[in-house]
Amino acid sequence: MLEVIFYGIIYGSIISLGAIGLTLVFGILRFANFFHGDLMAGGAYIAFFLITGPLAWIGLPGEPFGTTSFSIRMIIAFPVALILVAGLSVLIDRIVYKRLRQKGTSSILKAIAALGISFIIRMLIYIIWGPDQIKYFAGARRIAIHLPFQIKVRPDELIIIIIVTVLVTSLHLFLRYSRMGKAMRATADNMDLARISGINTERIIIWTWGIGGALAAAAGILYGINVALNPEMGWSFLLPLFAATILGSIGNMYGALAGGLIIGIAQQVSTLFLKPTYKPAVAFVILILILLFRPQGIFGGKQS
Amino acid sequence: MIDLQGLLSYFTHFAIMAGIYSIFCLGLNIHWGYTGLFNIGIAGFFCIGAYTSALITIPPPTGVYANYVTQVFALNLPFPFGVLGAALVCGIIAFLIGIPTLRLREDYLAIATIGIAETIRLIFHNESWIANGVRGISGIPQPLSSLVDPRNYNFIYLGIVILIMITVYILIERGIRSPWGRVLRAIREDEESASMLGKNIFAFKMQSLIFGAIVMGIGGALFAHYNKSIAPDTFTPLYGTFIIWVMLIVGGSGNSKGAILGGFVIYGLWVLPEFITRYLPVALQSRAPYIRFLIIGIVLELILRYRPRGLMGEEKHVSRLLK
């Protein structure tokens, strides 16, 4: 049981990264971003491309360190993929959403546009990399470290938890103390008042997309390291992401963090008595329960 | 030489599929176009409708075949019972789904319907006692198939599809021009003032959800009997939901004629590249379906950007209840 919970935390921390980005975008732009999961997949595949493409051509070694999956190529590809997906998110905003905002399009049509973009990204992944599952490193890296309480952990899993912790802490510090971070929170709170205060909200929106995209890419790559890459991974993350976001109250980063962990643990624990293929349905059932009994989420938050 | 016979049979196939999709589109138009219900779980009703009709009409497996097939029942009833059963079951499922979700914000409803469609697919996938699991059901009977040569059967089926499509269209048009339909549109425009007029919003939304789901169930049944075999993976979000949304938005939501037009146009756009992708390099040919979906996705973005009201726009209805 403890072991299952531990795996749930690892899986959940990946959901949390995605959900934090989703909740930031949802909080400021006020529509359900159905392509957030596909940004995760996009990040994972871009990292794969960098590792097998440019970074291999320039002759960097692909051999991982010790018993981890991290090679020098991965260490470089990781931040580069984050930046590229951040750029991609901003680009999508400039091409699609800026115009929809100016026209005062309803949040539902924005969500439908997001659904369209989600399929476009997924189809591009299918076209470029094909439908089959891909691994960053073919070799089996299953050598486990033994922790107390009979928990066996792979070095990769420890690294994943460390990376998530570092990313979440930096985001926390950014939002809490930096001028731009505070302006982001202010804009999420009350966009009209932010504009009245002279804050350039278009710039805040760009930052929000960028951060959301980068976190999504990180989540996708970490999932790829832990499990594998496949074109449907973005879609399969959609329900867990939204469940975590709504559970943690929309716009609340800390809520999304907790929500992701809860959903991850619940999905992992469910495998003790359900087929693992039902995992998305577990996230869905939790989602329905929240919507029924506490639609504003467990972290209060605003209802709008 | 143009193969006239081949061309004709191809167009019949095209018209049948586009007609079936138009029926889904009409159903979605009740939800979204007339009531503003944000349902992205069409695939769920599609799936339930198809399976229900299949299980009602299929004969029980016999001989060696029986060892390989598990299903909850096989009633061997005529086609109309299958369609009615599909409509009924979809209506009931819609009712059950509506209870927890219809009071929610629109985007929450959307997320909930995605979840429902995925869960339905997972259930058919995993619970093989219901309908043979991943392998699905085959040998679904076709109505009136003993009347004609199998080669010409599709003409009959096209007739059935068109007949049902027109019936559904007339029923929707009647409904939407009635006082009931005006309340639906009032709810879509402004839920608050509609409720201030003393209308029970929840009840009206529920009726709309059920009505649309029934139409989708009929579409699912028609698909099952045309395709003769179904499996859970047919009802993916792409094939079962997304393309139908694009059809409605392209055609013009809030307009039944637009829904049918969108069904045909987008289905055309969906199959047209089949001719082109044949000439792609072999490496890309296996990925042609993805290219086609990519095109559909781009069309959606272009329509939303440049012509958000669709090709036909919303039909103006006389005398608004409000305003």
Added chain:
Amino acid sequence: MDNRNIILKAENITVGYGEKDILHGASMEVRKNEIVAIIGPNGAGKSTLLKTIFGLLKPSRGTIFLEHENITGLSPDAIARKGISYVPQVDNIFPSLTVKENLEMGGFIRKEQTAERISEIFRLFPVLEEKKHQRAKELSGGQRQMVAMGRALMLDPDILMLDEPSAGLAPKFVSMIFEKICEINAKGVSIILVEQNAREALTMAHTGYIFVTGKNVLHGIGKELLENPEIGQLYLGG
């Protein structure tokens, strides 16, 4: 009346939401250092005028001058940079930000001397200093109004526009808020005040405007308007 020192002038403004016009050719002037009160019944377009001046609504006709510069149609952040601050009637704070963060956001576009200006605001509203690390949504109605005004003052504006600052406040806060408005004005800030509390507003104001159905029907010196028996009957409740 004296025409010198006019710093803000709205001329013949026609504006509305969608197809429906709220203001039909309304005009107003603000002189340096004065308090202008706009009163009138609900729906007369008082708040709409403030929103239009601040660039939140685009007028279909009419012009707005700030010190002879035409600012009609500029975006709110451009107008904020030109020294006008606006406190909406509702949703005028950042609820999940702390009091101090609310003030910092008010001064977002004036990066220098933020700390000095915050302590100036705390001198004006001492209670806010005690609560500076509390989230704004946890404060009382009166304290929120102080946060809202403090946020607007962080821009160091020449003109402060207040939309019904006393609405929904307990009586002791109402008089306190009006005192603070006079105090702010004494520091050289011109004030445009939209009020339901017409009597108090006109008592304090140098100039008063009375709006009815989208037009300014009367204007004059605040106290004179108060003494005008006709106005008293119609708009001040006898």
